[in-house]
Amino acid sequence: MRKLLTTIGLALTTACVPAGGGGGDSSDAARPAPDLGGGLRLDAGPPMDAAPQADLGAVDAAVVDEGVPPDQAPRPACSDGEDNDGDGRTDFPDDPGCEASDDGDEADPPTECADGLDNDGDGRVDVYDSDCTGPADRVESGPDRETACSNGVDDDGDGLTDFPADPGCVAAGHSSEADPSPLPACANGADDDGDGATDYPADPGCAGAGDEDEVDPAMPPACANGLDDDDSGAADWPDDPGCDAAGDPTEVGPCGADVAVVDLNGWLAQNGAYEGDLTGRPDRRQGTCGGSAGGEVVFRYVVQEVLDRLVFSTRNPGTQAPVVMYLREACGGADLLCDRGPAEDPGVALAVEDPPVGAGYYLTVDTGSRMAVGPFRLEVDAVRPPACRNGVDDDGDGAVDLLDPGCEGPEDADEVDPADAPACANGLDDDGDGQTDYPADPDCLAAGHFEEAPPCALNSPVLRVGQRGGDFALQPLDGGGAAQGRCEPGVGAETVIVLTLTEPSDVTLQVLDAAGASVAVGLHARADCADPASEVGCRRAAASAQPLALAELDRGTWFLFAEQGIVRPQAPLTARVTVQSVIGECNDLVDNDQDGAVDLADPGCEHGRDDSERDPPEPPVCANGLDDDGDGLTDYPTDPDCVAAGAGDEARRGCANHPQWRPVECVTGAWVWSSDRQFQALEAANEAHTLWTGCNHAGDNPNGLCSLDGTGWVSSQSSVMAGCNNTWYHIGGRFSGNCGGHDGDTVRRLALREDDCYDY
Structure with missing residues (x-):
């Protein structure tokens, strides 16, 4: 190739030298230099014959350095055999940046997780979508899986939770919250790109605290472009309530334009409660039970730990005007719960039982009356499982929950061991049945249980059930029963379900076959296992379409009898026990209105299921200090005709x-x-x-x-x-x-x- 190019150079030089070796016509200087292709153009400035012949080598060298034959155009980037964009893929069709072989650019288009679009239509864009593990992830669609960076839990214990807040999360789909060392550019406290903005959430180049690059994108994100993209009257972060950060790709928040959402978790971490005022608030939402009377405040709460119950309440003296509260999983979704307070008791409480870890809720406190609008106080009670059911070795003795001698049962609130080992953890076979302690002895509810003896004196199989209820297998039984209900004679053997309640509850019992159909067997319940006179409910076999329903059973142990009929069942049956707590302000053992009186002793409680302890303006008859019925007995609890201090009649x-x-x-x-x-x-x-x-x-x-x-x-x-x-x-x-x-x-x-x- 070098020899060929040298020959071409000599031929061209000869063609440019005038006959006789003279200096040439001065007009040659204006003549354009010949184009040899591939960017090679001969210098038409000085006359070629003025240069020494030795310089021909320079022409040869220049051509060789160009590396392209002068009679061929350069090949397009997508067919030149080179990995031009360094992504490990070469040319069309292998490189995703090539649309065809004549494409002149191998640069890849943005992935679905970095294109600014909600490709799967789930309301989450790019790295905010839990199906994106990072901006290089090519597919945004998926099951919206829960990851360490989207589960609502502070997995690495650094006080920061999930993407985009945790420096260990590069995207919502990232599998670990563990912070890298050194910290990424968007969490290191430095203005790495020198734009005057530092880290997340202030720098437009930061998608989250885990972003490794602060460099701003060529096109500013919606929350940093100086425009009011959603026509809300406010532009960009931090002024637009729909912007979580300067790098947020959209100004529209989860509840729509111009609806600020309060991070309730963050607020409660710094304050005991949220105190607000609905006066003058914009009115943009309403629930199924009301809320069109005026403005509202919207909150977002994420369950960050295992809870038995989550209660949102405005039922306190800080709420001075009627409110409506409604709870949703999605801001624009259906109401899970909705309630409104009357003028005399303006607050309400919404309770979620067993909320899953990572569950997110949108709570709205809305105006309940056009005639009375004012302050409210929102309190959140996140009820954790008791110490003996929380999976933690609370007293550090190496034993957890029911295996701990300090636990009498799953609802015990304390794992601290007693001075003397209880019967179910003393190493002895106390009842002489050949089985020793918990869990070997089935009569032991837990290691801390006080006796190994059966809980029921009747010779019947026993199942233990706690406050959570559930489905339990009933093994087939032969023979007659040891107990019968008052509503009909017992006609078969029964299993005794020992139900321990820690809260007043409505309870139902149903016996089902393998197909889930109700079985025609008798059901009854007692307060004392062996005492028929203590019966609190009975259901005949003929009424099997309905469960045995027991309303408002108090705290304590109850005995539910599930018969199996005269004929031994061919397969195990299922006992379904449902327990619905009816805990309220008048049966929760708490002085909710802080007046020194609790539950039925509070003048605000008319009965046990009254949901408010708030006292009426005038003392009720059973708390007014007078013997209103003239029987010589005054008020609750002295006068037996008063069922509660708030009752309105002594007679x-x-x-x-x-x-x-x-x-x-x-x-x-x-x-x-x-x-x-x-x-x-x-x-x-x-x-x-x-x-x-x-x-x-x-x-x-x-x-x-x-x-x-x-x-x-x-x-x-x-x-x-x-x-x-x-x-x-x-x-x-x-x-x-x-x-x-x-x-x-x-x-x-x-x-x-x-x-x-x-x-x-």
């Missing part, structure tokens, strides 16, 4: 001592009510488990709804009686005495648990 207006009152045991779902007069007689009612009601029209109560005569229990349906689980009283036959009422009046107002009768 027992019922007919509990009348000879025609007779007890009738009934359970939700097991008893129905009917207007058929055949059930007026006590015997017929007991036999058919049907209570008669004369109510066949609206207007029997202030709500204008039909109700079960004499109970005060209102229902919109007329077949199944809801909520009956205690002893009720029924008048057999016709009676119209001092207490009035219809034939077959049933008394005991369920809401207050009091003997009473009403004249409708």
Whole structure:
């Protein structure tokens, strides 16, 4: 090749020298230099014959350095055999930057995780999407998996959680929060690109604290471009509420333009509660139960640890005007919970049971009344599992939870070991059954349990169930039962479910077959396992479509009996125990209104299920210091006619001592009510488990709804009686005495648990 180029150079030189070797025509200086291709152009300045022939080598050298034959154009970058952009891929079709072989640029287009688009339509863009492990990730679509950088947990314990806040996270899909050393450019405290802005969230070049490069992009992100992109009236970070940082690619926040979202986790980390005022707030949202009366404040809360319950409450003296609160998983999604407060008790509380770690919620505190708008105080109660169910060795003795001698059961709040080893951790077979201590002895609920003996004196298999309830296998049993309910004779062996409650709760029990269908077996419950008189509920086998329902069982241990029928089941059955806490301000053992009185002793509590301790303006009858009914007994708890300090009547207006009152045991779902007069007689009612009601029209109560005569229990349906689980009283036959009422009046107002009768 060198020899060929030298020959070409000589030929060209000869062609440019005039005959006779003279200096040449002066017009040659204006003549353009010949183009030899490939960028080679001969110098047309000085006459070629003025240069020594030895300089021909310079022409040869120049041509060789160019490395391109003068008669060929350079090949395009996408077909030149070179990896021009250094990405390890060469030419078309291997290099993703090449659209065709004649493409002159191998530079790759931005990946889906760096193109500024929400490619999978999940509302998260680029590295903010948990399916992106970093900006080089080519695919944004996926299951929105939970990672260490998107799980709502401070995994590395540095006080910073997830992307974009944690320096260990380069994207929401990154698998570790561990901070690198040295810290990345967007978290090192230096203005690495010299633009006057330092680190995340101030530098437009930082997508997050884990970004390794502060260099600003060629096109400024929406939150640093000087424009009001979402027409909210505010431009860029930190002025636009939709901007989390200067590098945020969009000004529109999760709740839309110009809706600021308060980071409730961050706020609570610095403050005990959030105190705000709805006066003058913009009105852009409302819930299913209200909120159109005025403005609101929107909060974002992420569950960062295992919790039994999460309660958002404005029910406190700091809330001075009615509010509406609603909770959602997505800001624009459906309400999970919604409630509103009346003028006399303006705050509300929303509770989420067993919220999963990493779950995010949008909570809105909204205006409840146009006539009264004002301050509110939002408190959050994140209820952790008790020490004996939290998976932690709280007392540092090497034993965790139920294996710890300090734990009497899963709801025990303290792992501290007693001075003397309990029966289930003393190394002895205390009950002589050949099994020693927990977990070897099935009679031991935990290592700290006080006895190895069975919890029930009856010779029946036992299952232990706690506050959380659940599904439990019932092994097939033969023979007769050791216990029977009052509603029908026992016809088969039973399993005793020992239920321990730590909170007042509504409980249901159902027995299911392998297909999930209810099984026609008898169910009943007692407060004392071996005492039939302690029965609190019973359901006949014929009523198997409905579960045994036990309303408002108190804290403590209860015994639920699940029969299996006369014929031994072919396969194990399932006992489904549901437990719904009914904890409220009037049964939570807490002085919620800080007046020195707790629960039923508080003048603000009319009964145990009252959800507010807030005292009324005037002392109620059962807390006014007067013997209002003249029986020589004053107020709660001295006067037995007062069910709570907040009750409004000391007088027992019922007919509990009348000879025609007779007890009738009934359970939700097991008893129905009917207007058929055949059930007026006590015997017929007991036999058919049907209570008669004369109510066949609206207007029997202030709500204008039909109700079960004499109970005060209102229902919109007329077949199944809801909520009956205690002893009720029924008048057999016709009676119209001092207490009035219809034939077959049933008394005991369920809401207050009091003997009473009403004249409708």
